[in-house]
Amino acid sequence: MAMFVHLTPAGNIRSIRRAGIRPASGTPGVYCLPVLPSYQLTHQWARELRRGGQRTFVAVHFRIPDDERVSVGHYNGPPVELSGTEAAALVAAQPDARGYEVVVPRSIRPGEIHRIRRVNRVTGWRYLPDAHGRPPCSCPVCNPPGQYGAAKIRDRDE
Structure with missing residues (x-):
């Protein structure tokens, strides 16, 4: 089994x-x-x-x-x-x-x-395997509002 x-x-x-x-x-x-x-x-x-x-x-x-x-x-x-x-x-x-x-x-x-x-x-x-060295995605699905650090990531991409 x-x-x-x-x-x-x-x-x-x-x-x-x-x-x-x-x-x-x-x-x-x-x-x-x-x-x-x-x-x-x-x-x-x-x-x-x-x-x-x-x-x-x-x-x-x-x-x-x-x-x-x-x-x-x-x-x-x-x-x-x-x-x-x-x-x-x-x-x-x-x-x-x-x-x-x-x-x-x-x-x-x-x-x-x-x-x-x-x-x-x-x-x-x-986030995903091998995410080190890649910036996180700023879309609202991957980075929802209220998540720790989400606002900083969204501001970076504006």
């Missing part, structure tokens, strides 16, 4: 232990990544998710059957539907797996959860 990790705010621990992981409303399923040898790649989305205002995240490790169908792909590309083990192998085989995501199209039951643990605060990338 393939092992995956889902990142969620620490306040959700009790609910997850009781009822499992449910997809957020309006999403196609539960977003996750396979557990890879690299801690950095396994928890790569943590820093980007923190931009939404939540500061403390936990990693929920769970197993799904090997033949269960999931969607996998780069966040800005079209996903492909593969089995869980094929998706894990596809992400692991990438020379640069940053930006990949797996979507399980159903809820994760409490019995499938292997463990829950805290995530290192400095893990991951912001």
Whole structure:
């Protein structure tokens, strides 16, 4: 059985232990990544998710059957539907797996959860992989009003 990790705010621990992981409303399923040898790649989305205002995240490790169908792909590309083990192998085989995501199209039951643990605060990338050295985009989608430093970035581009 393939092992995956889902990142969620620490306040959700009790609910997850009781009822499992449910997809957020309006999403196609539960977003996750396979557990890879690299801690950095396994928890790569943590820093980007923190931009939404939540500061403390936990990693929920769970197993799904090997033949269960999931969607996998780069966040800005079209996903492909593969089995869980094929998706894990596809992400692991990438020379640069940053930006990949797996979507399980159903809820994760409490019995499938292997463990829950805290995530290192400095893990991951912001904005997009390899964003260092590139100025941030000043459009209102990438840089919404009220976000820390947004006004300075918009003023720079005017």
